[in-house]
Amino acid sequence: MRARKAIVGISAAILALSFVLGAAQGAVAAPAATTSHASPSPELSRISAQFERGAFPVQGIAAKSTKTLCSDLSIDASSDWTYSKGYAYVEDWYTGDITLCGNGVDVLVATPPSGYSNDGYYGMAGVVVSGQLDLILLSFDVQGGWYCFDASASGCLGGSAGFTFPSSFCASEPNGYCNPDGVVVKSNLVFTYVDVVNIELVTCSAYASSCANDPASSAFAGYTPLGITQKGTKLYVTDNSCTGNIWEGTTAKMHVLYTEGNSLEAISFHGKVLYVGDDAICGGNAGILNAKTGVELATPLSGAYEINGLDTDLQWTVPFAYEVLSS
Secondary structure (H helix, E strand, O other): OOOOOOOOOOOHHHHHHHHHHHHHHOOOOOOOOOOOOOOOOOOOOHHHHHHHHHHOOOOOOOOOOOEEEEEOOOOOEEEEEEEEOOEEEEEEOOOOOEEEEEOOEEEEEEOOOOOOOOOOEEEEEEEEEOOEEEEEEEEOOOOEEEEEOOEEOOEEOOOEEEEEOOHHHHHHOOOOOOOEEEEEEOOOOOEEEEEOOOOEEEEEOHHHOOEEEOHHHHHHOOOOEEEEEEEOOEEEEEEOOOOOEEEEEOOOOEEEEEEOOOOEEEEEEEOOEEEEEEOOOOOOOOEEEEOOOOOEOOOOOOOOOOOOOEOOOOEEEEHHHOEEEEO
């Protein structure tokens, strides 16, 4: 995964297979913006899902002081983004669809433009422009992603547009392809993503017309950067190695702000407090940590779980258990 942590937490074989299949399809041309959204197939790669879950077994979720926004989703929830308190936009790992989850129900609100629905959607981010929320979703299999403009419960009211990374840039990466993971986006649609496979911080212009590795990537040598968020002019990146660094800085330079001693994924500010998703791959129980104090919020998780998404209302996703919860 990351390939949804195909590289660091699940199985490299899953990534290799998915990438080969994706590459075999070839690049697709960017379609014109559209506001139409077709319902996805109810069959979302069942065999692949079962294989992945077998490689990363769900250990059970018991009731505790955590609210469940929705469960038993018809999607494999990846990242999420705040819609309102008690509701979150959720990204589908297998298709790149956007679902609105809350009040125990998940409802499809938008699908990618034609040709951009595929495996590997891990990163999602948003930016408010003139009071409207624009979302960006990235996929390693698509080797690109799509924008949803003026996202709402009714879909992408401002239209949508897909894009792919420059093929020459991806071919020049250490592993010969791009593997976008966590992402942040600016109001001008310029975006920066973390690549856990190539150990890079990458910034692309709007619609990925050009991309370049950032100088700050040098801070990640020997680690596995994965999640990213921003606060003002500062970026914050998580480390999925057992060291569990949290870096702070800019695209030019980063330094270690905190070290948690376990593998980290999602990251977000809740007010002025920085929180991270600890997937406990290296031991203990997965949960949501206060990055500064290391104190874990109460959650119903026992053992290791991926925590791909974490938003500003402390709403978070547990992909293999098909749950979206809040602390």
